[in-house]
Amino acid sequence: MIIVMKPHAAKESVNNICSFLKGRGFDTHLSTGEERTIIGVIGDKSKLADVGFEQMEGVDKITHITESYKLVNKAFHPEPTIIKFDNGVEIGGNKIVVMAGPCAVENQEMITKAAKSVHEAGAEFLRGGAYKPRTSPYSFQGLEEDGLKLMYNAKKEAGMLMVTEVIDKESLEAALNYTDILQIGARNMQNFKLLRAVGKTNKPVLLKRGLSATIDEWLNAAEYIMAEGNENVMLCERGIRTYETTTRNTLDLSAIPVLKNRTHLPVIVDPSHGTGKNIYVPSMAKAAVAAGADGLIIEVHPTPEKAMSDGDQSLNLNEFSDLMVQLKGIAQIIGRSL
């Protein structure tokens, strides 16, 4: 249930309602806009059926949400969420951000070279995997904390930010010392324990869509994070599982307008995992920007043919630079920048 206050309602009115609700055992979440405050009420609403909220001081109207997600719901928070970083970079605003880098971190030289190059081409975030969840127990599982350090050195030298995946409590604790964004991978989208753990931190979270998650399940997963108090969540479309085999997954770009219609959270697109083949990445990156994505996360490797993991889905540095030029043009056409 959502209580929409009148424009410029007194702070006292808001406080009164919140106190009343807490007294009845409900949680409340405030969304304070420039004009209005919206109070989200969390708990069994049937116990409030007899309360005449609409007669209370400052209340404009009551809205009932039928979806199971509340905090991520656009009805509760109509303004888009903008995530702000210390160096002034923002995600979810007018400017589209690009995250780029190799699939797995391999050594300092490689990752620093990659970082400098993608930053020069316009990427604000270095991406890379230190902890890799792999289908087989015998596959390369990443350099772990050493990988985080290599990425950290690289981003510092390049003067940029970083995003990296966490897969459990240990990797989360380690990553908090190095990364600017915590990534939850597709296989962990419904690892509710992990969602709650990142929800208790104050780091922005990039939540990838599960391998065959519905949009509704995905928004509920984001709700797990927000319900713990972390409001800086982004949703990352990375392809869904279908019967088609020419691409590794089927990148569901229609998820972009669907999400923009349902949630205030920023939407990022991963055309690299979404297609699994580098020759298809530029088309899908351009399409994602044209469709309204707030950001892209792209695999770029200084020497894709030598990559230890997922090499054939990485762009090389030249391909990435060329792509960035076209992306900037498309962003401008739809009234944004990049």
Add this chain to the structure above:
Amino acid sequence: MIIVMKPHAAKESVNNICSFLKGRGFDTHLSTGEERTIIGVIGDKSKLADVGFEQMEGVDKITHITESYKLVNKAFHPEPTIIKFDNGVEIGGNKIVVMAGPCAVENQEMITKAAKSVHEAGAEFLRGGAYKPRTSPYSFQGLEEDGLKLMYNAKKEAGMLMVTEVIDKESLEAALNYTDILQIGARNMQNFKLLRAVGKTNKPVLLKRGLSATIDEWLNAAEYIMAEGNENVMLCERGIRTYETTTRNTLDLSAIPVLKNRTHLPVIVDPSHGTGKNIYVPSMAKAAVAAGADGLIIEVHPTPEKAMSDGDQSLNLNEFSDLMVQLKGIAQIIGRSL
């Protein structure tokens, strides 16, 4: 098997090889480019294992195609197919074409109004259904030949071309008198009898992807048409069936670069059926152009709320005009026009 001739090989050399092959019971298809001729050999290639084609006059090299489709294969015909119409309009060239109009044709006034408006906004083709394949036998099945006449009058008055669906021998025979492009709908993508019938005409064919067709099956369906002699085939992505229910289908935009990599045929995208909801159409239309589509087919209805069929997936005329402006901008950024 494909025989690639040397640049500027003598016509006589080509003829000799074709005669030799016909004598052995093989069909041949020539693709004559500016520099080179390519000879496609159709039949059981194991019977040619002992023939030393590479020693024959004018032959550059032999290529073996492992895919089951030959004539639609880019290996056989590296240059993109450009379909030319009498009024100078082309599909598959640098200029992106737009086909627009209502789902079903309802009456003369409506269809003429729609035609003029969409043409004014830049659409070159009027789209509309006179024969509607419907899931239930009790649903509106279209105005049939009367509908074709209404569309014909409308396109003539607006000075444009038209595309409409055929579903069987009777509708095909009727449509040949009115339409500029024959559309094969998703449910008929593997109606091989119908594919062969349109393959025997000289009208361009728009072949929609089946509801859950693989790209390989889709290209083989196009091969059925081309094998009958009709070279003017375009492929239309219209969404595939997945588990996701927020959109009617999942528009597979990655099919665009995949097809561009495998075939020389033009690729059209239908964001209206692909999403099933008008609010998602503009994003997907822009994404399709950014991803490299050669054309779009969009449902536009003068008064969507009154449409007899599929109303909630149609744009109104203002929404369509606004969209066309942005599409032109994106086309320019990627080096094309619209």
Add this chain to the structure above:
Amino acid sequence: MIIVMKPHAAKESVNNICSFLKGRGFDTHLSTGEERTIIGVIGDKSKLADVGFEQMEGVDKITHITESYKLVNKAFHPEPTIIKFDNGVEIGGNKIVVMAGPCAVENQEMITKAAKSVHEAGAEFLRGGAYKPRTSPYSFQGLEEDGLKLMYNAKKEAGMLMVTEVIDKESLEAALNYTDILQIGARNMQNFKLLRAVGKTNKPVLLKRGLSATIDEWLNAAEYIMAEGNENVMLCERGIRTYETTTRNTLDLSAIPVLKNRTHLPVIVDPSHGTGKNIYVPSMAKAAVAAGADGLIIEVHPTPEKAMSDGDQSLNLNEFSDLMVQLKGIAQIIGRSL
């Protein structure tokens, strides 16, 4: 809308209601059970909103069907449909039927041998393809009418019945002279022209589920056949398209109880196309019988390793005989025979 008459209501009352409805422009379909008659009303029911049917002579109650299919609906026809053949064989009754034979008909000797053997093991119907819809135009398309003749000779010599696929008007006309059941293949499940054509014949029809058809679409396809007057329709589950690749399709056996809950039509299962591998066929055949299927259609080839089409999904004669013994046992356990 369905008008349920009182038990043993007078025939005159039924006639009066039908006359009244025809006068208002509605079609009616009668389902006459031992106790009651049920009148199905086809047309725009909003025009009947003001009619007090419940006050009419002999009427018990009115039921509104929300599904788009009526004639195939169990609400309209609660008793199971039993399809009867001249030699006394029935489909849809207590006895489970088995249809067996090769994928494609190749020559007289092979098909006669196959027929005799499968009949001896207990199969009542010979299956085989004379007209083969194939993904590629260059694949073997069947022996056509010659194939029908070979099958006809074989079934006569073996003293059994036959089922074969029709793909268009020509094959339908030819098949009517030879076959006992007309099969509509998965790719033609929504070839509405063909559905109507078989609906106009008096031959029983086996309607395969489309490659990724929903159960609702499938029942609507059956409705197209029944709406033309042919009441002898069976539904054949043959696997649906999913992301799993260890089997050619995913055999959806839960479709059996779902169909039994929604329709009165017999349900047949095809474990051969459903799995695409002969080693998985016996398990799935047994499962289908245990789940309540009214029949099975199984590929059996005298020499599977030499088959011209789909050889690796055929059982050999010994495997088939062994399977039949177990199927009989399972049928008995669930209170049926085979």
Add this chain to the structure above:
Amino acid sequence: MIIVMKPHAAKESVNNICSFLKGRGFDTHLSTGEERTIIGVIGDKSKLADVGFEQMEGVDKITHITESYKLVNKAFHPEPTIIKFDNGVEIGGNKIVVMAGPCAVENQEMITKAAKSVHEAGAEFLRGGAYKPRTSPYSFQGLEEDGLKLMYNAKKEAGMLMVTEVIDKESLEAALNYTDILQIGARNMQNFKLLRAVGKTNKPVLLKRGLSATIDEWLNAAEYIMAEGNENVMLCERGIRTYETTTRNTLDLSAIPVLKNRTHLPVIVDPSHGTGKNIYVPSMAKAAVAAGADGLIIEVHPTPEKAMSDGDQSLNLNEFSDLMVQLKGIAQIIGRSL
């Protein structure tokens, strides 16, 4: 790589080979059958290319496994795994086991009543959820350790065993004190941290298939558990995600023969989550037994209409007893008991 020893090869020969391999840095896993010993070699086999294993004392032959899973592979361990419990119950042998009980544990009276009743009808294991992973953070998440205690009391009083889901380190530690089988739920099938943790215990593990996991990914998940030393793993099919909406998931019964062909691990089927509707459960339970499943896990609730979670997919006690009678009959027909 797998080293197959000669029948009755000396134990010393086996030890020699293992020592040699350990000296080179490889892990080995022994599978000791009645006649032969098989040595699985884990590590980068390219480093062994020059070793002439076939000349070593006692070696019969070398087999190379191309699948990424080794320990779960039937090639490595041809005999079926039989999991033995203290009370003499076995899973994976001739006798088929049934696990039954409510979705969530609610109170002592209910769970004890359910336990006694299902045990009387023939179930050997009580199933029930104390820790429930739920899509929404606001849904009932289970009674946690209190729920485990209630189940423990109930199983003791009924004289049976129990199976319950663990979702993280805490629930695993708690469950080890109460449960006989640890269940890993579908959403955690690729929670590799959790797989490793249960792999380090000596409790049998029931590994549910992920919501849209391929069979290959599922076997690799089982490999994670076995690679830690826990050999008592069973695989539980519980339906996969498809486009069909009449059932909650599509129960993939063809997974049973596919798994029987690839792995030695027991296969359990969950028809309750697989269909999501109690009216479809009996058909699918019978089908699973007919198809060769080693066990079933079925939701049974004393009063399904009052259940706190998933009520409409639970059988009541009478329905369950009736089903067990038919399951016993089918088991007998295929040469097993239940």
